[in-house]
Amino acid sequence: xxxxxxxxxxxxxxxxxxxxxxxxxxxxxxxxxxxxxxxxxxxxxxxxxxxxxxxxxxxxxxxxxxxxxxxxxxxxxxxxxxxxxxxxxxxxxxxxxxxxxxxxxxxxxxxxxxxxxxxxxxxxxxxxxxxxxxxxxxxxxxxxxxxxxxxxxxxxxxxxxxxxxxxxxxxxxxxxxxxxxxxxxxxxxxxxxxxxxxxxxxxxxxxxxxxxxxxxxxxxxxxxxxxxxxxxxxxxxxxxxxxxxxxxxxxxxxxxxxxxxxxxxxxxxxxxxxxxxxxxxxxxxxxxxxxxxxxxxxxxxxxxxxxxxxx
Ligand SMILES: [Zn+2]
Numbered sequence: 001x002x003x004x005x006x007x008x009x010x011x012x013x014x015x016x017x018x019x020x021x022x023x024x025x026x027x028x029x030x031x032x033x034x035x036x037x038x039x040x041x042x043x044x045x046x047x048x049x050x051x052x053x054x055x056x057x058x059x060x061x062x063x064x065x066x067x068x069x070x071x072x073x074x075x076x077x078x079x080x081x082x083x084x085x086x087x088x089x090x091x092x093x094x095x096x097x098x099x100x101x102x103x104x105x106x107x108x109x110x111x112x113x114x115x116x117x118x119x120x121x122x123x124x125x126x127x128x129x130x131x132x133x134x135x136x137x138x139x140x141x142x143x144x145x146x147x148x149x150x151x152x153x154x155x156x157x158x159x160x161x162x163x164x165x166x167x168x169x170x171x172x173x174x175x176x177x178x179x180x181x182x183x184x185x186x187x188x189x190x191x192x193x194x195x196x197x198x199x200x201x202x203x204x205x206x207x208x209x210x211x212x213x214x215x216x217x218x219x220x221x222x223x224x225x226x227x228x229x230x231x232x233x234x235x236x237x238x239x240x241x242x243x244x245x246x247x248x249x250x251x252x253x254x255x256x257x258x259x260x261x262x263x264x265x266x267x268x269x270x271x272x273x274x275x276x277x278x279x280x281x282x283x284x285x286x287x288x289x290x291x292x293x294x295x296x297x298x299x300x301x302x303x304x305x306x307x308x309x310x311x
Pocket of ligand 1: 132
């Protein structure tokens with residue numbers, strides 16, 4: 001099996017420790033399994049993404065000793081790993097599903113969607129729908145002026161996957177309630193469609209990412225199966241959270257790689273810290289990424305079956 005993984009940041013800011021945690025563990029696992037790494041830049045949200053950050057992302061990864069095999073700027077066998085260049089692929093899927101009646105325009109306002117969604121768990125990104133626009137007639141659709149989002153007509157089905165760190169995960173997707181958006185009202189492709197399509201098209205075999213994305217996985221598997229792609233193996237890594245249980249985000253000062261560099265923290269100190277959080281080493285010590293790859297087995301990371309790790 002040709003192992004292929006991806007690290008897929010959005011260029012919305014500088015990389016921070018939470019990003020590097022995922023990037024490093026993905027790199028460590030992939031290199032120890034002789035696989036290839038795709039650096040995929042997810043820049044579809046035009047309002048939040050800036051091209052300038054792409055070079056910072058690459059520089060920070062290089063500085064830490066994390067390398068990759070495919071990157072934006074080159075068209076590889078499976079295409080270029082830059083989502084803004086892949087929009088025709090997502091549009092083609094949308095047109096195909098429009099034609100076959102597998103998606104429908106949803107004209108609901110944000111307020112309405114908010115009212116009908118069952119209170120999602122804290123931090124959960126999935127909200128539920130009631131199927132309202134699934135049954136609009138063409139006349140009714142024509143009478144509406146709001147720009148619609150596009151929802152997939154989900155059929156009742158059970159989705160299961162064996163997470164590398166969290167064992168068997170399963171969820172029943174329900175008609176109407178789980179009809180999720182594949183294109184947003186502003187015309188941008190929705191995260192679930194872009195990510196699932198790219199993982200499938202780029203023959204990604206293993207997906208490592210934060211446990212906050214575990215609920216999204218059921219929807220992405222639904223899309224992958226619909227597009228006849230092989231479903232990757234998923235490993236959802238614990239989220240790094242601060243003492244108050246708040247996850248590290250780009251908004252938190254002091255934890256970007258840029259800031260750590262300025263504070264004279266070395267790459268070896270950062271890698272050592274990541275391995276310590278992962279439970280691979282019992283005492284904090286600086287170590288280079290390459291040395292860690294040669295000497296510490298990924299299997300030594302004993303803490304990865306948690307959903308969060310307090311740092
Ligand atoms: Zn609607």
